[in-house]
Amino acid sequence: METFLENYKNIFESDLIDEMAQVGIFKKVAKGQLVLDVGEYIKYMPLIVSGAIKVMREDEEGEELLLYFLEVGDTCAMTISCCLGQKKSEITAIAETDSSLVMIPVKYMSIWMSKYQSWQNFILESYNERISELLEAVDTIAFLKMDERIYKYLKDKAMVNRNDLVEVTHQQIANDLHTSRVVVSRLLKSLEKQNIIELQRNCIKVLKL
Template sequence: MDKEILYQKFNYILDKNLIDEISEVGIFKSFSKDDIIIDINQPMLHIPLLLSGNIKILREDDEGNDLLIYFLEAGETCTMSLTCCMGTSKSKIRAVAEQDSTLIMIPVQKMQEWFHINESWRNFILESYQTRFDEMLDAIDSIAFLKMDERLYKYLVNKAMLNDSDTILIKHQDIAEDLHSSRVVISRLLKQLENEKKIQLGRNKIKILPT
């Protein structure tokens, strides 16, 4: 079943021979929601290709608090882990399953080998770098230029799009941790957004209202 998902997600991205080789050398793994997939300072021996589910990529400050950098969807890989692999260093990010997720882990040596000999893999990696770079710039812009209520609303809309649903199942504390804020501030801003008819609050769920 995992091999079928691999073909479905990457058939139009990578050539068939490479997909066959990935399925032979890769390790299929499943993770439950909130499982840590890659942790900070973990030696990077494999890179992940996400087959199903969603993953959030986090950075950690000096006090041990997490800051959301970007989300990964099925059919994508984490370029921050790629960078660590290319330098054979330890992970500088934490990857956490946003939903139940399945991945295939590819040995670092193969990733480097394919980059030099396989055009479809090289294009996939370079396009992944560009996508993640744009998302990190967007995250920096949000922190630097948007007020917290605007960041919060953008965060909620992005999560709704990611989950393909206008209703998000999430606790206020989880949002606060992702946005590097406090639960009290987030709860107040959520109520403000509800008063502005942008969202509808429920018990551990938030519905994005049409604008």
Template sequence: MIAELKENYGYLFEDNLLIEINNSGTFKEIPEGFQLIDIGDYIKSMPLLISGAIKIMREDDKGDELLLYFIERGDTCAMTLSCCMGKKKSEIRAIAETPTKLIMIPIEKMSEWMGKYKSWQNFILQSYHDRMSELLEAIDTIAFLNMDERLLKYLRDKAMVNHDDLIHVTHQNIAFDLHTSRVVISRLLKTLENKGKIILNRNSIKLLDL
């Protein structure tokens, strides 16, 4: 694990911190679709991604979900950090978008390293900033973009985190993520195909307009 840590975080953290992460963290490999954190869970550790991507979802009072943002290699989740530090129940659901490798850091180490390592403090503060920017972007997307524009942005984001312009997803799963109906998604996807932005296949979408 130390080799992967140095490869992905060596430019951020000093060797002593990397050794502590290696000694204190728990390495996990999770498959695509695995639910890492659910709403209402007490969070006892935070994820530090080595590879792959995780999507962060929010749920309304009716149980409908909305995609907030993705976290990728070199990232952690600000919502998780907030719950860890405040010892509160999770307000998000975290699901593996792709097969993912990560290290789970115990919450007691987070505050210890904040005072001990400047690089860790900077990393946590930057993570808060990055996730806040993504949350604001998600709000802007919902408030100011039409559904067809939201759909195209969603497809581009998925292509980016998967590093593949062929997106394996059903119309129903897109509808869940965007908090709308499958009928609306199917109609808009057909419109995007007619405009030459995508090619529709069975349970996959080829994105042409990156």
């Protein structure tokens, strides 16, 4: 909670921070752990204290596509939407790194919207940021070639992990980008020849961020 207070004290009023400390539930999740699954009713809204979460969209066949990453100070607009509409989750959230969260019970979301200006601003800004990221995801799929998508994916992972050495397999990249492992392997070798990545065992070093 001390880390939470340090990260969010410049975002929220002190009275709101006090309420969050009283009603929030602190939760740790390990890298790769499922935070939220499709079809679940959302009872809590997560605020990220440390680490990063990746948000995925699932199709009817169960195939997933990466939408965006969430970092410290972020929350998920799609989670907010489901909370306010009392709908089931339409996304999957997975811990990209070991992470810690403060889980805010849903009932406080609407209460704080009218009670605290900083909360209202935070929710609206979160919507704007996530919409921009969703548009970027659409643009990436529509306009970038697969090798460019892979390179962007690796750079994004490097940035949220704060490490230019990305621990990921070719199959994991294929799953996140909704393509085949064979295609990923071929294009990664091409990117390595361009001297912008370096392939290592079960990890990839991003040479140009």
